[in-house]
Amino acid sequence: MSTPLYSGTICVYMSEKAYNPEKYEDEVYKRWERSGYFNPDNLPGDRKKSFSIVMPPPNVTGVLHVGHAVMLALEDIMARYHRMRGYDTLWLPGTDHAAIATQTKVEKLLKEKDKTRHDLGQEDFLKEVRKFVDQSKDTIHRQIRKMGCSCDWSREAYTLDEQRSLATRTVFKKMYDDGLIYRGDRLVNWCPRCESTLSDDEVEYREEDSKLYFFKYDEDFPFEIATTRPETKLGDTAVAVHPDDKRYKKYIGETIDVNFVGKRLSLKIIGDKSVDMEFGTGAVGVTPAHSMADSQLAEKHKLESIKVIGEDGKITVEAGKFFGLTPLEARERILKSLEKNEFLSKEEDITHNLSVCYRCGEGVEPLSSKQWFIDVNKKITIKGNKYFKNKSLKDVAVKVVKDGEIKIMPKRFEKVYFHWMDNLRDWCISRQIWFGHQIPVWYKGEKVYVGVDEPKGSGWEQDEDTLDTWFSSGLWTFSTLGWPEKTEDIKKYHPTTVLETGYDILFFWVARMILMTTYTLGEIPFENVYLHGLVRDKQGQKMSKSLGNVIDPLDVAEKYGTDAVRLSLIMGTSPGNDVKLSEEKIAGFRNFANKLWNIGRFISFQEKCGGKETLADRWILSRLNNLIKEVSEDLENYNFSFAGEKLRDFTWGEFADWYLEISKVEEGKTKVLKDVLEKLLILWHPFIPYVTEVVWKEMLGKRNLIIAEWPEVDKKKIDEKAEEEFVIVREVVAKIRNMRAEQKVEGGRMIDVSIISKDKKLLEEQEHIIKRLARIENLEIKADGKKTEIVIK
């Protein structure tokens, strides 16, 4: 646009009336990247204090969603603020291989071509996965850039790259040597669809209607039991009753042999208080191999365990004639047989919580199998580690939060964290999937070798299992900084200053990072944890494809500008609370970005300086310095929404609505206008980096807002008297405007006004402002009267 605004005396090149984000954003991002300032090594000045944050690595399963956008916006605010504040600032980006999630995704893609991973074989399947991962990463990179993130791409990491794999193997070996990792035969959650174990946290519950069956094992069995899963009864080794239950007390201690639909079972009758006398018949068949609760009973009462369902989800050979059937088929056959012999007395409808896999939603089978575990309760002492003096992983993870070394925001999540830690059981870390870190254990006959690298000599076979994805992401704060090498980065940036993430992965990830890092480094991974909420739609519903209420951050960023999207995710939010998002909200902040653009545009047209200082000047500068103080404090305290609201109120409600209007009557305001704008752009920059950087360059002709110095509060400029006086002037103007509207005076008409006020002198001095802003022709001000009276003549 190059339309001269005025011909003759002033000639300014007029920029577009409305801010057009699309025109600038990509170019501005490229400029930032070229400047090199995302990388702390290139930052100017002597930066003594450091600020570091590692990006929670998005899964390489596909595209970023609006939840990621919240994360990126918050972290970018922190990074940009600290960079401008003079900190040695590192924001390190990366991605997570997300073992099960990614493998499941690729398998789904294969299924569309009617193939399974077994058709391809391990090697080719992993090639497919890598192809998919590369594509995913490209998309994610583009999206992170689009959101305006000032992260250091030169240090980008991936949980499955060379360096991170080395870290993973090194920690595994260390833990093994310390006796914290062991291999054991234990009941685990098995997903037959994924053909892998799941940790306790990867199991979800879904309410389902099912039937409770009441029956006797055979005709000689003295009483009935109740179950929802008759097929698992093939693996029963005991029947549990409450020790006080009069009906069954007499049987406790006996062992009864039965013929259960053709299979011989030897059932010990045990008494245990965990049995609910009211439920079912008050007698429970105990299946140690296929129920978590039963397995605990079995341990307590020293019961045998018979595995009747295998890893393939089918009935095992142990179960005799039902071998090879699916559990459901077996159930039907068993019920039919029981019915025929009149052992089945009743079927009751109940709703019950089915355990399902958090990835694929299939029912989870608890079954016993040989797996690798991390012992979270074993007390150990580690030389050179200040935390581990006869302490367990769990002890330390609790301690560092209890002692306030790690601060969780909001604080109420600390309680949730402690509760989870207290109930944590040994962590099953092996997974029977192909994609991931292969377990660094090799076998040769009876011999076992655990090491960072393959053992020398031939005939060694590596363990086929891979590690739980949270094992490697648990090392994220230090593996990204180059550990196990002793790098400068670790010295400078670890422990990281803050971990910013969603509260939904407090257990999955945050807790595990604390476990793994205190153990490995003897250091906490981060000093602060800031937990953001989930993004929901306008009605507060979760966003989901099936509801069709998903807002794609990139779509709306195209439409309204990235700055608007960022603001809409920050304003009106606080840690730990969910965010409601709608297009209207985003559009509202698009309007704000435009307002800021136009403030810049207006100021760029001004050129007269040197007017003498007026009340309005003292007022706006006082307000500005108060603003600098409050916004800085809010940002220090992670109150991003407060800071943003204060900035908006000042920018729009004070600077634009009042000071800019006044500058049209008071001459020579250009310097003040520019000074205020300049500071405002700096204060706004962490929130809305694009539009501020554009106005900085286009309107003020300056460069590199990204490293502009954060303003200090100028205490001399804070002027309470000016603020009080200005409020009086403002109220008089407002009152007159109100009266005009009430008396239905046409907007364009000039009026005559008479004021009686105790502030005569002040109002006379500010007469030019009042006349202009209230559109007054003749203004008469009288001094009598205790309160202000205004009359329109």
Add this chain to the structure above:
RNA sequence: GGACGAUUAGCUCAGUUGGCUAGAGCGUCUCGUUUACACCGAGAAGGCCGCAGGUUCGAGUCCUGCAUCGUCCACCA
């Protein structure tokens, strides 16, 4: 079953140590083109602050109980 959170204007939410004549944005209504902005400006209407008790000179704010909604954890065969 246990824990946590929410409940304030039509909608989304502020209200930080009790002082409130309860605020903002959006929406609604009225008016409006003046050196930036109609993605704008001026003005207005709109609230027993979920319910019931209590503490206090004073409660949206603190305490107790209840209700509704939501989330997490545990899980019963």
